[in-house]
Amino acid sequence: MPSTSTTNRRSFLARGAALAAGPAIATVVGGALAEPAAADTLPDYAPVPPSALGPAVNEQGYYVGRVERNLYWVTDGTYQAAFLTTRNGVVLFDAPPTIGQNIQRAIDQIAADNGVSNKVTHIVYSHHHADHLGASSLFGKNVTRIGHEETRRLLLRDDDPTRPVPDVTFKTQRTLHVGGERIDVAWHGTNHSPDNIYIHLPDHDTLMLVDINLPGWVPFASFNLSEDVPGTIAAPAKAMAYPWKHFIGGHMGRLGTRDDMVVYQQYVTDLIDNIKTALVTVDPTPFFTRYGNNSWAAVKEYQAAQVDYAAAPVIEKYTGILAADDVYTASTAFIILESIRLDLGFGSQIHP
Numbered sequence: 001m002p003s004t005s006t007t008n009r010r011s012f013l014a015r016g017a018a019l020a021a022g023p024a025i026a027t028v029v030g031g032a033l034a035e036p037a038a039a040d041t042l043p044d045y046a047p048v049p050p051s052a053l054g055p056a057v058n059e060q061g062y063y064v065g066r067v068e069r070n071l072y073w074v075t076d077g078t079y080q081a082a083f084l085t086t087r088n089g090v091v092l093f094d095a096p097p098t099i100g101q102n103i104q105r106a107i108d109q110i111a112a113d114n115g116v117s118n119k120v121t122h123i124v125y126s127h128h129h130a131d132h133l134g135a136s137s138l139f140g141k142n143v144t145r146i147g148h149e150e151t152r153r154l155l156l157r158d159d160d161p162t163r164p165v166p167d168v169t170f171k172t173q174r175t176l177h178v179g180g181e182r183i184d185v186a187w188h189g190t191n192h193s194p195d196n197i198y199i200h201l202p203d204h205d206t207l208m209l210v211d212i213n214l215p216g217w218v219p220f221a222s223f224n225l226s227e228d229v230p231g232t233i234a235a236p237a238k239a240m241a242y243p244w245k246h247f248i249g250g251h252m253g254r255l256g257t258r259d260d261m262v263v264y265q266q267y268v269t270d271l272i273d274n275i276k277t278a279l280v281t282v283d284p285t286p287f288f289t290r291y292g293n294n295s296w297a298a299v300k301e302y303q304a305a306q307v308d309y310a311a312a313p314v315i316e317k318y319t320g321i322l323a324a325d326d327v328y329t330a331s332t333a334f335i336i337l338e339s340i341r342l343d344l345g346f347g348s349q350i351h352p
């Protein structure tokens, strides 16, 4: 019989993960989605393509696997962390609270199998967001935390005890040497957040860049809640400039490849192209005629029509290729449309 904490854990995972991942989680938690909401009245979405899904999680709700040599990744199906076992202890990359105590369980399992230390000595922070760092405090005070200087500033501001501030910070780049292993961290400008960094493990052919490309899936709502849309659009090319074979995107159930990044870049490019066409093609006249002096109603419906014009062909093109493209493409298209208008000035007209 499962303990209360196991039951709570599963219930939390089911609810929390369902918020972000929908159909994938029914598989992950083995049908724990017994929600009282009238499920049969909810909208239908296209099935998740098998290529978007990763390995099944175990009884405790996690999967741990090798990325390359002594670099491992752990997932709950929705979030991802990674860790490097070294001769002096373990370097952990991110600590999502949804994986929580399963991070140490995964490390214990791998350390026992390989006869190496299971003690986390360092945690590298990808960026300051709580959904990727909220289990950091589980590893105590005697851990060296590494992050961008802006991550430190934002965490001091947020004052959240679950996310201790980094002890070691950097501005543009830094190479870390831990137990004979090399980790290169770099900041190449704002994107998803002001402090999101590129974590490169050159001796493991791996790049970790969180909340940009979620391999196999379209971005979460509003372009993964991007805080800087032009920076987010530029990020994949910066990622591709590094040599790597394995990609850790911070989300969903599998690792990525360079091919995944190419598909994602094309998806974003297709959206941008269609949005630029929509901005000069969709006729505003009927919206302003219909709503008269209610400018917001006219703008809202006009922009909804532009978004639909841009998103519909992209949704059709990527169905079966990127999971949930019918769920979040419109939301992402709206954010990119606003950036093209406001950041690039595209479609602006000066009154004659």
Ligand SMILES: [Zn+2]
Pocket (backbone or CB within 6 Å): 127, 129, 132, 192, 193, 211
């Ligand atoms: Zn984030």
